[in-house]
Amino acid sequence: MTTLTFIKPDGEKTTVEATNGATVMEVAKENDMPMLAACGGSLACATCHVIVDEAWYEKSGEVCEAEEDLLDTAHGLTNTSRLCCQMKVSDDVDGMVMTLPPMG
Numbered sequence: 001m002t003t004l005t006f007i008k009p010d011g012e013k014t015t016v017e018a019t020n021g022a023t024v025m026e027v028a029k030e031n032d033m034p035m036l037a038a039c040g041g042s043l044a045c046a047t048c049h050v051i052v053d054e055a056w057y058e059k060s061g062e063v064c065e066a067e068e069d070l071l072d073t074a075h076g077l078t079n080t081s082r083l084c085c086q087m088k089v090s091d092d093v094d095g096m097v098m099t100l101p102p103m104g
C-alpha cells in the first residue's frame with residue numbers, strides 16, 4: 001500500500017493510504033483534506049494546487065503545458081507546485097509529502 005502525507009495549511013500532518021492508479025487529488029478528497037478541486041480533475045481550475053516537498057518533486061511526474069499554464073494562476077505558486085489531479089499514485093511516490101496551500 002502506498003502512503004502519502006499531506007500537511008494542512010495549519011501545519012497538521014496527515015498520512016493516508018492511497019491506491020495505486022488513483023490521482024493524488026482523489027486521495028486528498030477521500031480523506032477530507034481542505035481542497036476544493038473544483039473542476040473534478042479535468043485540468044480546468046487550479047484549486048487542487050499542492051506544494052510538493054522538494055525531495056519528492058522529481059518523482060511527482062511530468063508537468064504538461066496545460067498544467068503549467070494553470071499553475072501560473074494558482075495562489076502562492078512555488079517551484080515545486082503541482083496540480084494534484086495530474087499526479088498519479090504509484091510505488092514511485094510512496095511516502096511523498098505535500099503541503100496544501102490555504103484555500104481561497
Ligand code: FES
Nearest residue numbers: 039041045048085
Ligand atoms: S481539480 Fe481542477 S485542475 Fe485539478
